[in-house]
Amino acid sequence: MSNRNYRNPLETRKNILDVAFLEIYHHGFKGTSTNTIIEKMKLTRGAFFYHFPTKEDLGYALVDEVLKNMILDRWIQPISIFKNPIHGILKNYAKLIEAQEDAHILCGCPLNNLVQEMADQPGFQKRIQAIMELWVQETKKILEKAKREGFLKKEIDLKHLAEFIVACQESSYSMGKALNSRNAMKTPHKALSQYIDFLNQ
Amino acid sequence: MSNRNYRNPLETRKNILDVAFLEIYHHGFKGTSTNTIIEKMKLTRGAFFYHFPTKEDLGYALVDEVLKNMILDRWIQPISIFKNPIHGILKNYAKLIEAQEDAHILCGCPLNNLVQEMADQPGFQKRIQAIMELWVQETKKILEKAKREGFLKKEIDLKHLAEFIVACQESSYSMGKALNSRNAMKTPHKALSQYIDFLNQ
Numbered sequence: 001m002s003n004r005n006y007r008n009p010l011e012t013r014k015n016i017l018d019v020a021f022l023e024i025y026h027h028g029f030k031g032t033s034t035n036t037i038i039e040k041m042k043l044t045r046g047a048f049f050y051h052f053p054t055k056e057d058l059g060y061a062l063v064d065e066v067l068k069n070m071i072l073d074r075w076i077q078p079i080s081i082f083k084n085p086i087h088g089i090l091k092n093y094a095k096l097i098e099a100q101e102d103a104h105i106l107c108g109c110p111l112n113n114l115v116q117e118m119a120d121q122p123g124f125q126k127r128i129q130a131i132m133e134l135w136v137q138e139t140k141k142i143l144e145k146a147k148r149e150g151f152l153k154k155e156i157d158l159k160h161l162a163e164f165i166v167a168c169q170e171s172s173y174s175m176g177k178a179l180n181s182r183n184a185m186k187t188p189h190k191a192l193s194q195y196i197d198f199l200n201q
Numbered sequence: 202m203s204n205r206n207y208r209n210p211l212e213t214r215k216n217i218l219d220v221a222f223l224e225i226y227h228h229g230f231k232g233t234s235t236n237t238i239i240e241k242m243k244l245t246r247g248a249f250f251y252h253f254p255t256k257e258d259l260g261y262a263l264v265d266e267v268l269k270n271m272i273l274d275r276w277i278q279p280i281s282i283f284k285n286p287i288h289g290i291l292k293n294y295a296k297l298i299e300a301q302e303d304a305h306i307l308c309g310c311p312l313n314n315l316v317q318e319m320a321d322q323p324g325f326q327k328r329i330q331a332i333m334e335l336w337v338q339e340t341k342k343i344l345e346k347a348k349r350e351g352f353l354k355k356e357i358d359l360k361h362l363a364e365f366i367v368a369c370q371e372s373s374y375s376m377g378k379a380l381n382s383r384n385a386m387k388t389p390h391k392a393l394s395q396y397i398d399f400l401n402q
Contacts (some may be wrong), residue, residue: 030320031229091286106321111284115379116317117229120307125381132379163376163388170379171372171389178316178333178371187364188372195392198399 001190002094015041015053025110027178028117038060058116061105063127067111071131075169076138085146086200089139090193093169097185106180110171136162156199168192215253216242222267226311229318230260256322260315264328268312272332276370277339286347287401290340291394294370298377298386307332310374337363357400361380368394 019041023032034055052058068143074096082088107113111131117126139164146152152161168188176185220242224233235256239249253259270363273298275297308314312314312332319325341363347353 026321028229028231030229050335052396106326108317108320112375112379115375116309116314119309119378119381120227125307128231128379129381132376136380152381160388160391163385164392167372167376167392168368170354170375171368174313174316174371175333175377177320177369178313178329179337180320180330183333184364190361191365191368194399195396 009051012043012047016043016048016051016058017061017066021062021110024059024062025107025113029114030117034058059118060123060127062122063114063131067114068131068134071111071135072138075135076142079142083144084151085149086196087152089142089165090189090196091193093172093189094186096187097172097182100176100182100185102182105176105182105185108177112173113169120196132166136166139165153200161196161199164195165192208236208267210252213248215324217244217249217252217259218267222263222311225260225263226287226308226314230315231291231318235259252355260319261324262326264312264315268315269332269335271334272312272358273339274335277343282341284349286343286353287352287397290343290366290392291397293391294373295387298383298390299378301383303383305326306383306386310371313371313374329387333367337367340366354357354401362400365396366393 016037020032020037023037023040034052035065037043037058038045041048044073052061075092078092079085079088082091107157111128114124115132119128136159142159143152143156143158143162147154147156152158168191171188172185175187176182178184217238221233221238226239235249235253238244238259239246242249253262262353276293279293280289281284283292301370312329315325316329316333320329337360341359344353344357344359344363348355348357348359353359369392372389373386376388379385
């Protein structure tokens with residue numbers, strides 16, 4: 001048989017998610033067929049459908065697992081090494097803009113793409129909303145630490161600021177994609193940086 | 202024959218674009234088939250393909266005509282009646298957030314949806330980029346007027362501010378959609394309003 005033999009079901013599942021992530025990142029969820037993934041991986045259809053009986057099941061797992069971890073790995077975990085969490089948020093954000101490959105500026109943010117494409121479908125909506133709320137919540141925890149340690153003024157509304165930070169971060173990818181420009185990605189970063197200085201003055 | 206007889210080709214074309222706009226707003230470009238539009242309008246296939254030989258032609262016309270006019274009608278034209286253009290931008294922006302129907306919060310912004318779904322395809326990319334640049338450019342013209350008339354401090358970088366205003370406006374729809382919340386739409390508005398006060402102080 002010519003199909004690749006994945007002996008470890010967990011490894012197979014992870015590999016399917018990795019391949020699906022890239023296909024969907026480049027072609028959208030609606031523009032990706034499960035057959036393409038099956039063919040690329042040289043899987044049997046049975047092995048694929050054992051893990052993901054429907055395309056929705058695959059999409060839900062992508063949001064719940066891959067995108068959730070990606071948000072935490074990219075935007076939350078790196079901040080813990082900074083003494084000043086506010087500097088951490090801004091430096092990590094600037095670094096992610098610089099690290100975006102030229103060819104990927106037009107691909108935007110994988111979560112934002114899925115938001116725009118799928119948020120009106122209830123199964124996706126509740127999962128996407130949960131991850132966005134997690135992102136805001138974890139950002140707010142960083143701000144709470146910053147406030148406790150004297151890096152943010154006491155009267156600042158942390159829920160508002162956390163939501164605005166996430167809005168700026170998302171809009172960097174969205175504006176970069178729409179204008180096909182890394183400089184456009186930097187605009188919300190620069191404004192956020194000035195805005196925090198203003199709140200803190 | 203049961204097909205509706207559109208005698209005026211320009212009217213037919215406009216009607217196709219109106220129906221296509223709503224279908225694509227609710228189901229995405231990839232999720233909309235030209236057959237659905239043809240059936241909804243009770244058109245002959247010949248009449249449809251006379252106007253739009255391919256689905257791409259339809260999508261391009263939607264961006265070049267419908268979305269372009271929508272951006273100008275919603276975000277640019279209304280500002281001219283305000284004595285202070287900065288108040289105009291912020292009041293019009295707030296009004297558009299309030300005017301968004303509950304059911305449409307999850308649909309987001311039609312242009313942003315298309316950006317996220319289609320910006321990696323060259324034919325769409327150049328058209329979307331042209332409209333985003335127009336939006337920024339027209340916003341910058343409003344800011345130039347505001348500066349000339351003393352409503353903005355002289356040293357403010359108007360290109361940066363115009364891009365950030367558009368980024369906030371887009372991100373209101375994006376965050377509203379992701380969090381299924383009108384309050385989330387208001388976050389970038391509130392921050393933008395404070396940011397402009399800060400620049401102007």
